[in-house]
Amino acid sequence: MYRPAGYDDSDEEDFDDFGYMSSSYPKQKLSIVEYFLRDEKMDVNRQYNLQTALMIACSSSQSSERVYQVVRLLLDYGAIIGMLDQYGCSPLMLACKAGHLDVVKEIVGESSLLSTDNEGNTALFYAVNNNHLEIVKILLRAGAQTHTINRQGYTPRQCAINQNYLDIAELFPSEEKPYVMPAKYLCYSDYHNFMRGEWADDPPGYFPDLGLMLFGMNSEGSLRLFADANMNLFQFLTVTDERLLELGMKYPIERKRVLLGLYDFHLHKWSRNSLWTMEKQRILE
Structure with a gap:
């Protein structure tokens, strides 16, 4: 019934x-x-x-x-x-x-x-x-x-x-070429992504985490703006309203959504347990 x-x-x-x-x-x-x-x-x-x-x-x-x-x-x-x-x-x-x-x-x-x-x-x-x-x-x-x-x-x-x-x-502006998201923003390919950046002396970029955080902010569609700027996680966590405007976020509601999400993130206490680590023996292997 x-x-x-x-x-x-x-x-x-x-x-x-x-x-x-x-x-x-x-x-x-x-x-x-x-x-x-x-x-x-x-x-x-x-x-x-x-x-x-x-x-x-x-x-x-x-x-x-x-x-x-x-x-x-x-x-x-x-x-x-x-x-x-x-x-x-x-x-x-x-x-x-x-x-x-x-x-x-x-x-x-x-x-x-x-x-x-x-x-x-x-x-x-x-x-x-x-x-x-x-x-x-x-x-x-x-x-x-x-x-x-x-x-x-x-x-x-x-x-x-x-x-x-x-x-x-036909109603949309033509695209010069299909946009392909850089692979480093989509997933971690190997453990080196956790150990260093693009060069051996660079700190890790943790690029895939940007997409996850933006998804939690209901702003995953903006990932392309950060990828085009080659922004790493540290730069993202310290981004300002002025910087978001420079990246191409012209609407205040978009920028506010990201900034409020970052504010909520920074309210959580930091812990060493948050860092990815690997046993020394495993590194040698």
Whole structure:
């Protein structure tokens, strides 16, 4: 038996209010949604499995016209646009995936175009991968970044080319050559990477750690900027706002995200146990 989100198997009620309300979204029963918001005073931002009513509405497969009516109603009652679900998806990403053009136009101005899901995809990736040409145009006009790289190593333009969406690919500036991330930023090839830098007298660069830290800051798409500057871990840990601007991070929200992540990192007490070591006998072998 189908059980909507919020189902409560108790003797008192079959469904809680959220279950009744969210079960109406797939069919976009506007009157039911309005009843719970206006008469039952239900919290429009209540979550179930980290999903809000706005997220469920934006991901609906119903016609964009009917979806827009519900989204507009939820916004009128104070729905928060910037919340994320368990996969890191925002309402904007879900609307871009489902192809709801009017919804995208409504919420793009108050949504973060830099926000990425757990796979490093922005809203622009969702629009491109689902072949929604007009939505891609809206996002580009709104200032969506075209050089962001997801966890698979692709830019939005490369995703369009890979899927033969040539009309979408033409909207992006051409790339002189595909970008290849230097191998030293992707993994440690051998133990020498822990012992020294590129030359015997250089300290270790710990380059792969940059990608891991940026991922924890939801900024993994910026790794290319640091790789182009040949930045090692020490330089990254001591980077300043001015230096980030020089590297090409022109948006304050991008720089703040990295700097706050570094601040949180430096709050942890340093320990010698944090250093990688190797037994002398193993080195001799």
